[in-house]
Amino acid sequence: MGRTVRAKVFILTSIVLLVFSCMSAHAQYKDMPLTSGGKQIERKGAYFYDGDEQLCPEQLAGFLAHTDFTSVQVEKYQKGFNAGKGLLIGFGSLTGAGLITTGIGVVGVMAEAIAVGVGTAFLAPLFVFAGSESSSDMQFESKFIYVTYAGLAAAGVGILGLAAGTTVYCVYKKRLNRVEDALNSRPVDIQVSVGAQKHRVGLAVNF
Numbered sequence: 001m002g003r004t005v006r007a008k009v010f011i012l013t014s015i016v017l018l019v020f021s022c023m024s025a026h027a028q029y030k031d032m033p034l035t036s037g038g039k040q041i042e043r044k045g046a047y048f049y050d051g052d053e054q055l056c057p058e059q060l061a062g063f064l065a066h067t068d069f070t071s072v073q074v075e076k077y078q079k080g081f082n083a084g085k086g087l088l089i090g091f092g093s094l095t096g097a098g099l100i101t102t103g104i105g106v107v108g109v110m111a112e113a114i115a116v117g118v119g120t121a122f123l124a125p126l127f128v129f130a131g132s133e134s135s136s137d138m139q140f141e142s143k144f145i146y147v148t149y150a151g152l153a154a155a156g157v158g159i160l161g162l163a164a165g166t167t168v169y170c171v172y173k174k175r176l177n178r179v180e181d182a183l184n185s186r187p188v189d190i191q192v193s194v195g196a197q198k199h200r201v202g203l204a205v206n207f
Helices: 002-021 057-064 071-129 145-183
Strands: 025-029 041-044 047-050 188-196 201-206
Touching: 041 145, 047 145, 057 071, 057 145, 071 145
Parallel strands: none
Antiparallel strands: 025 188, 041 047, 188 201
């Protein structure tokens, strides 16, 4: 009787192991390193790096195949990011030049005003001697006032350009950050097989 029970238990155990060997338990894990070296892909500027090596378009396309992004999208994001960066550099330089020009113009106007004031003070006795009631006939025409206007215009255009460049830069930087997160958060399928394996009976994990 005991042998019969043991035989039945052995048969049931064998059947269960056989069933488990034909079934796989699948699980998806996030935040698993994507590169073979176990490193996270890092964004530097508009481009992506595996350690110190910049990913070429072919390598990046292979990694993107496991995400919701395409190479065309990423290329568009990179161009937008670089355009925004270029706007910031260009209009930042224009704003700085405009402010410097404005400062020079203001100093020039002040110097001219002082010179005219001093000259008027020295010439006042001559006006009195000539019978003029005042020296108000002297006209103050500043040459530096146009420099000031030009500087203010350049600074104004530069500030508007900086605002536009900042918007473009931030928008595409955010999109590239999402691509980086997707590359480093690719789901990885893991198969767990229990039962008869290639060389023995046991537990096998494949991914």
